[in-house]
Amino acid sequence: HDEHEGHETHEGHAHPDQDYHLFFSPSLMAEIGHVMADRLGEAYPQKAGYFAQNAAELSAILEAAQLRMAQMLAPTAPNHFIAMHDVTLYLEADLPIEAIGFLLTHDHGKPSAGQLRDLQKLVAKQGAACVFYEPQLNDKLVKQLTADMGLPVVTVDQLGSQLPDGADVAAYWRAIEAALKSCFNS
Numbered sequence: 001h002d003e004h005e006g007h008e009t010h011e012g013h014a015h016p017d018q019d020y021h022l023f024f025s026p027s028l029m030a031e032i033g034h035v036m037a038d039r040l041g042e043a044y045p046q047k048a049g050y051f052a053q054n055a056a057e058l059s060a061i062l063e064a065a066q067l068r069m070a071q072m073l074a075p076t077a078p079n080h081f082i083a084m085h086d087v088t089l090y091l092e093a094d095l096p097i098e099a100i101g102f103l104l105t106h107d108h109g110k111p112s113a114g115q116l117r118d119l120q121k122l123v124a125k126q127g128a129a130c131v132f133y134e135p136q137l138n139d140k141l142v143k144q145l146t147a148d149m150g151l152p153v154v155t156v157d158q159l160g161s162q163l164p165d166g167a168d169v170a171a172y173w174r175a176i177e178a179a180l181k182s183c184f185n186s
Contacts, residue, residue, distance in 0.1 A: 019089060021090055029058070030058065033055040033058040034055045037051035066095070070096065072184070073095060073096050073097060078127060079097040081097065081183055082151065084103050085102050085103075100122050101119040101123070101128075111145070120149060128151055130152045130154045131146050132154055136161065154179050157175060160175070162175075
């Protein structure tokens, strides 16, 4: 989370000691794929080439997805958004995007009136292109919380729950790319 230290936009937002949203970073998932291939290759030397090939294919898919998303985003524009919670921190490290605030409190509770007022002030001061909505969460709450902000709500399914059965990692990142495009290029 070094990228987020000192950002005034994250004031008052506690980061846990461990962020379990590693899967939401193409670069980290590529690294993890290579580490797993190495470890599996050590355990099963007869299949080391197979594991290395799979890691290389995964890495190529993830690198291509990250490149497409980065090229789609304006590198100098303030690609700001509001997130439901801190699921996007690793993705923010990979791309020129930044959550300027979160709708839910750290324990995923509903924010207070004061917290919403502060979030509205941030939106007015810094601007935000959209609110990222996670389909696993209550959409009624999102609509209620964003009604006064006038921001479009864009579904970002970081768990891939809306993908068809059998969808692969490339389909997952195409869905994330489409959500980013809907937010920042609409």
